Structure formats: structure tokens, C-alpha cells
Amino acid sequence: xxxRELEAALQQVExxxxxxIKLEQYPTSAHIAAHVLFEIESxxxxxxxxxxxxxxxxxxxxxxxxxxxxxxxVVGVDVDADALAVARDNxxxxxxxxxxxxLLQADVVQEAPACLRARGIFDTVVMNPPFxxxxxxADMAFVCAALRLAxxxxxxxxxxxxxxxxxxxxxxxxxAEVLAQLRWDIPAMYRCHTRQSVDIEVDFVRFERNDDTxxxxx
Amino acid sequence: MRLLTQNMLMCVxxxxxxxxxxxxxxxxxxxxxxxxxxxxxxxxxxxRIDWPGxxxxxxxxxxxxxxxxxxxxxxxxxxxxxxHDILMDVRGPLCPLVTSSFLFAAARAPRxx
Numbered sequence: 001x002x003x004r005e006l007e008a009a010l011q012q013v014e015x016x017x018x019x020x021i022k023l024e025q026y027p028t029s030a031h032i033a034a035h036v037l038f039e040i041e042s043x044x045x046x047x048x049x050x051x052x053x054x055x056x057x058x059x060x061x062x063x064x065x066x067x068x069x070x071x072x073x074v075v076g077v078d079v080d081a082d083a084l085a086v087a088r089d090n091x092x093x094x095x096x097x098x099x100x101x102x103l104l105q106a107d108v109v110q111e112a113p114a115c116l117r118a119r120g121i122f123d124t125v126v127m128n129p130p131f132x133x134x135x136x137x138a139d140m141a142f143v144c145a146a147l148r149l150a151x152x153x154x155x156x157x158x159x160x161x162x163x164x165x166x167x168x169x170x171x172x173x174x175x176a177e178v179l180a181q182l183r184w185d186i187p188a189m190y191r192c193h194t195r196q197s198v199d200i201e202v203d204f205v206r207f208e209r210n211d212d213t214x215x216x217x218x
Numbered sequence: 219m220r221l222l223t224q225n226m227l228m229c230v231x232x233x234x235x236x237x238x239x240x241x242x243x244x245x246x247x248x249x250x251x252x253x254x255x256x257x258x259x260x261x262x263x264x265x266r267i268d269w270p271g272x273x274x275x276x277x278x279x280x281x282x283x284x285x286x287x288x289x290x291x292x293x294x295x296x297x298x299x300x301x302h303d304i305l306m307d308v309r310g311p312l313c314p315l316v317t318s319s320f321l322f323a324a325a326r327a328p329r330x331x
Contacts, residue, residue, distance in 0.1 A: 072259045
């Protein structure tokens with residue numbers, strides 16, 4: 001599938017119906033989702049034929065995109081049942097058969113590493129986690145959980161937190177590389193947003209667990 | 219939910235009396251949905267799943283799997299196809315009594331006509 005086709009397909013994915021600011025629910029745009037997923041597959045081959053988890057999947061755009069690029073198992077995890085209902089509808093709209101993208105409700109940080117027993121089942125995590133503006137540290141808590149589930153994690157983080165992200169990655173026993181910097185144009189979604197839209201500089205980061213560690217934070 | 223996914227899940231409730239794994243599937247609501255067999259994928263999954271858990275869950279939904287992997291399982295295509303059937307094509311909801319409030323599968327979209 002070409003990048004353009006992927007982006008066009010992901011345009012059909014619907015966003016949050018009633019976004020919850022406490023959970024930092026911002027839909028990942030089709031443009032960003034397509035670009036990051038395409039890069040993951042074309043440069044690293046970490047989607048096709050792999051088992052992939054999308055943590056904090058929200059409306060499911062990354063999970064859907066991973067499936068379109070040939071991931072054999074995709075599991076989306078989110079704490080919010082309303083978002084998962086939208087994700088389920090999106091899978092139907094994309095004509096994904098029931099089960100192609102499995103959706104689970106769980107708290108990614110508190111529950112997922114324990115209740116997803118299979119460290120070793122997932123090859124790859126793709127995610128657009130909360131940036132940590134509402135719950136401090138949520139961004140790297142998601143990365144920590146992700147590294148317990150898979151050896152390779154692709155994630156988005158505010159560029160302004162880059163130094164923090166890279167140093168925390170080291171503490172978690174992982175190599176981190178900023179693959180690209182993206183500009184994310186976020187339209188006003190919440191009452192506290194005073195401007196019509198705002199550009200945020202975002203790092204697209206690849207984390208890889210070092211050998212001999214199990215990703216448990218020190 | 220597929221049995222592959224169910225095989226990944228465990229109960230995190232402290233008072234769990236069922237050894238936390240595997241979570242029960244509602245056997246009466248199980249259906250079979252055929253999907254494409256991919257040899258390399260099933261071989262790789264075979265290494266990662268909990269085989270005793272799968273055997274138990276398969277039995278719960280009325281399908282028999284051998285208690286031990288047959289010799290040279292990873293090259294036995296007939297066997298691997300049966301593994302594919304059970305992991306990928308058997309779909310059923312998790313038993314609500316077991317999963318209770320904090321963890322459920324939101325994969326139950328209404329079936330399309």
C-alpha cells in the first residue's frame with residue numbers, strides 16, 4: 001500500500017465524539033498516522049507479519065493503519081469505553097473483520113503490563129500517548145508499560161520534552177532515537193483552548209529495549 | 219475475541235480463585251470465522267502462547283488439542299493449521315463474571331448482515 005493510499009484510507013477514521021481533556025484525548029490525524037506508520041514499515045519492517053499493540057489507542061487510527069500495512073495481530077488498549085466504541089465503529093467502517101483489530105479496555109499504565117501476561121507476544125508497540133500535560137509523567141509511564149510488552153516501541157512526544165524523554169529511556173534500559181520531528185496542527189477541541197488551532201512540534205521516537213533487560217523501570 | 223488474544227490476558231484481581239489464567243470464554247456464544255492461514259505467523263505465535271492455557275480454553279469451547287506439542291510441531295503443517303483454527307478462527311466473548319468491572323473486551327461489534 002502506498003503512503004498516499006494509506007493516508008486516504010485513514011481519512012475515514014472518525015475521531016472522539018466527546019473528547020475528555022483529563023485523558024488528553026486528541027485524535028491523531030490521518031496525515032501524521034499515515035506518515036509514521038509508513039516509516040515504521042518501510043524503514044524497519046516492524047508492522048507486516050508482526051503482532052502489534054496500540055496503547056492508548058483512542059479511536060484506533062494507529063491500530064487500523066497497522067492492520068492495513070499488514071500486521072497480523074493488532075490489539076488496541078484504552079481506558080475509555082467511549083473511545084473504544086468509536087474505535088469499534090471505525091473498524092467496521094474500514095471493513096475490518098471482527099477480531100482483526102482486537103480492542104481491550106484497561107488502564108495502560110496500571111493494568112496492561114500485568115493483565116497482558118504475554119511479554120513476548122508483541123513485536124511492536126505503536127502509540128500516541130498522553131503528553132503528560134494533565135497527568136504529569138504519563139508520557140514516559142506509557143513508554144515504560146510499552147517496553148514491558150514489546151522490544152520495540154514507536155511513540156510521539158512533545159519536542160520540548162526531548163532531553164527528558166531520551167534520558168528516561170536510558171533509565172528504562174532502552175535506546176531511543178528521534179526519527180523525525182513533525183508539526184501537529186491541533187484544532188481547538190476543549191473550552192480552555194483560546195486559539196482556533198495551535199501547532200505543536202512533536203518528536204517521532206523509536207525505542208528499542210537493550211538486551212538483557214526486561215524494560216522494568218529502575 | 220480470538221483465543222489468541224484471550225491467551226494473552228490474565229486476571230489481576232487479588233482474590234482470583236482461578237489462578238488468574240486463562241480467562242473463561244462464554245462457550246455457548248462461540249463462533250467460527252474463517253481467516254487466511256499464514257504459516258510463518260502461526261509458527262511464530264506457537265513459540266509465544268501459553269500452550270497449557272490454550273489446551274484448557276480449547277476444551278472449554280469443545281475443541282480438543284493435544285496436551286503436549288507433537289514432535290517437530292513447527293514443521294507439521296496439518297498441526298499448524300489446526301493451531302491456526304483454534305487461535306484465529308474461534309471467536310467468543312469473555313465470561314462477564316470473570317472479567318467483572320475493570321477489564322472487558324470491546325470487540326463485540328454487531329455482526330454485519
